[in-house]
Amino acid sequence: MDPIIKLCNVSKEFKVLNRHQGILGSVKDLFSRDYSIVNAVNNVNVEIMPGEVVGYLGPNGAGKSTTIKMMTGVLKPTSGEVLINGVDPFKSREKLAENIGVVFGQRTQLWWALPLIESFKVLKEMYFIDDDTYNTNLKLFNELVGVEKLYSKLVRQMSLGQRTLCDILAAFLHDPKVVFLDEPTIGLDVSMKAQIRELILTLNEKKNTTVILTTHDMGDVDALCKRIVIIDKGTQIYDDSIENLQGFFGKYRTLKLMISGEDYSDEEAMKKCAHDIEGIVKAEFPQAVSLTSAVDEHWIDLTINEEEAQLMKIMSFLNEKVKITDVKIQEISTENVIKGIYERRG
Numbered sequence: 001m002d003p004i005i006k007l008c009n010v011s012k013e014f015k016v017l018n019r020h021q022g023i024l025g026s027v028k029d030l031f032s033r034d035y036s037i038v039n040a041v042n043n044v045n046v047e048i049m050p051g052e053v054v055g056y057l058g059p060n061g062a063g064k065s066t067t068i069k070m071m072t073g074v075l076k077p078t079s080g081e082v083l084i085n086g087v088d089p090f091k092s093r094e095k096l097a098e099n100i101g102v103v104f105g106q107r108t109q110l111w112w113a114l115p116l117i118e119s120f121k122v123l124k125e126m127y128f129i130d131d132d133t134y135n136t137n138l139k140l141f142n143e144l145v146g147v148e149k150l151y152s153k154l155v156r157q158m159s160l161g162q163r164t165l166c167d168i169l170a171a172f173l174h175d176p177k178v179v180f181l182d183e184p185t186i187g188l189d190v191s192m193k194a195q196i197r198e199l200i201l202t203l204n205e206k207k208n209t210t211v212i213l214t215t216h217d218m219g220d221v222d223a224l225c226k227r228i229v230i231i232d233k234g235t236q237i238y239d240d241s242i243e244n245l246q247g248f249f250g251k252y253r254t255l256k257l258m259i260s261g262e263d264y265s266d267e268e269a270m271k272k273c274a275h276d277i278e279g280i281v282k283a284e285f286p287q288a289v290s291l292t293s294a295v296d297e298h299w300i301d302l303t304i305n306e307e308e309a310q311l312m313k314i315m316s317f318l319n320e321k322v323k324i325t326d327v328k329i330q331e332i333s334t335e336n337v338i339k340g341i342y343e344r345r346g
Helices: 022-031 064-071 093-097 116-126 131-145 160-172 190-207 218-224 244-249 267-284 311-321 334-345
Strands: 005-017 035-048 053-057 079-084 100-104 178-182 210-214 227-232 235-241 252-259 294-296 299-305 324-331
Touching: 005 064, 035 064, 035 227, 035 235, 053 064, 053 190, 053 218, 064 079, 064 178, 064 210, 100 160, 116 131, 116 160, 131 160, 131 190, 160 178, 160 190, 190 218, 210 218, 227 334, 235 244, 252 267, 252 311, 267 299, 267 311, 299 311, 311 324
Parallel strands: 053 210, 053 227, 100 178, 178 210
Antiparallel strands: 005 035, 005 079, 227 235, 252 299, 252 324, 294 299
């Protein structure tokens, strides 16, 4: 089986004007040819098979949006090759549009002043969706989320959650081969996030649609993705399963401590206590704690690398320094693993 998405040695450079300060500098900039070259994406190689749900992650400014824009035909790569379903997205944008769906954050593709069903009808004509496919998909959408009750509602009168839900349905309406989701659950409550995640998983399973997800919400990643690609400073630094992410970062555990005598209602005092405990542990086990300590409600969290020091030794050492009243040990979360990768690269 051939990959449905293929990025081969893809790079993207931008020319950025070196601006001068002040009014005279602004005038000078009008005629200046003093440019710097910025490498937004550098030599990225990714192959994604049909039906995969892949998380495309990275800190702000890492190059995620630039890569997505190249995959959707908005930008042309400076070098390398991008193929989506065998098509060059920049050269064949109209043909590509037939086979992709896109949801970008809170920017709706629905018609603001129209009832939802009219937006669906407009999309039906735009994508030349035949009657059988259109009716079958509307029936499926109604079975999954009861969308029929929103048909007569104006898009501008919908809540953010309702609009996001309908945007995702609109992206799947024409049975695209690939759907790009950019921060699909941003700003939503816990219940609506769970509903949208379940919807995405069900549509992926029933239609074998390839889904590319960019998000800062690790709940989305844990719920939806079996594979993660991480980009930082334009460079691809990870491409593997979410399970192997733990091995990529090391054998880490989160040590949660409750300390006697601390005022847990005083957030600043707790942060100071966490910082002091981190310093005590680092002084004795320099390589064992490489992530910043944190305060989680009534707990002080330390992320420990067990390849450098055993948890029991650290707990025994700490018990001699402070009075521990309770302790928990947790697996490190995906969010903390990825945060650690970012911090390691500085």
